[in-house]
Amino acid sequence: MSGRRILVVDDNEDILRLVDEALTMAGYEVTTATCGAEAVRKGSLCLPDLVLLDIMMPDADGYQVYERLRAKPSPGLVCPIIFLTAHKDIDHKLLGFRKGAVDYITKPFHISELVARVKVHLHEDEPTGGDLPNPLTEREREVVRLLAHGKTYKQVAHALRLSQSTVRNHLHNVYQKLNVVDRAQAVIVSRDNGWI
Known part of the structure; x- marks a missing residue:
């Protein structure tokens, strides 16, 4: 069991339940929120290792919630944030990355892919590495x-x-x-x- 904490934010309760169940079965401690204000409050309390954040919500868009999570409590959350959204166009994806997201998952998605992406961003199931020379300065x-x-x-x-x-x-x-x-x-x- 991982024990890593994940905050999942989505106003669609069916998606929230599906993601919660899958991540819980994968060994994560899941906290859910259905709106931006709840996400900011719970994010401050549970201090997640990763956030899955819907972009289109009634009280605030995911980009605004992202900025509020990063600002509070000072210095704010520094964990990876993955945007979940029905927006498929490149402009929205690029905006998400410019805002600082580490990944962008479009709906509908395969739950196994979402869990795999979470594992990647939490450095789980990593290959041993070091097989290739490092080309980066x-x-x-x-x-x-x-x-x-x-x-x-x-x-x-x-x-x-x-x-x-x-x-x-x-x-x-x-x-x-x-x-x-x-x-x-x-x-x-x-x-x-x-x-x-």
């Missing part, structure tokens, strides 16, 4: 490591004392070196190979 690894912890470009830039454009340049180099197209893939490849 130390600075590129630092950027990917911070992004893996849900930091935004602005937060990464501040933490590493770089400009946001320099952070983007490092990430562009990472994408090319790892032959990936987004930050989630960069994080997964880097973790799978033991580079971060």
Whole structure:
């Protein structure tokens, strides 16, 4: 049993129940919330290791909830956040990643895929790693490591004392070196190979 804590936020109670049951059976401690205000309150209390967050909710959109979770209690949650949504277009996905999400799952989804993605972002069932030489510079690894912890470009830039454009340049180099197209893939490849 994992014992890791996951906060699941969705206003659709059927989806909430399905995800809760699957993650509980996988050994996680699950806390659920059906609205943004409840998510912020419960997130402050349970201090989750990962958050699954619906984007379209009646009281606040997931992006607003994400920002409130990150801000409270100071310094806010630093765990990975995965957006769950019916939005399938690339603009919404990119906005989610710009906001700092580590992954973006579109509805409808296969529950086994959702559980697998949760395990990846919690570093569970990891391959032993180290089979490939590390093509990343130390600075590129630092950027990917911070992004893996849900930091935004602005937060990464501040933490590493770089400009946001320099952070983007490092990430562009990472994408090319790892032959990936987004930050989630960069994080997964880097973790799978033991580079971060």
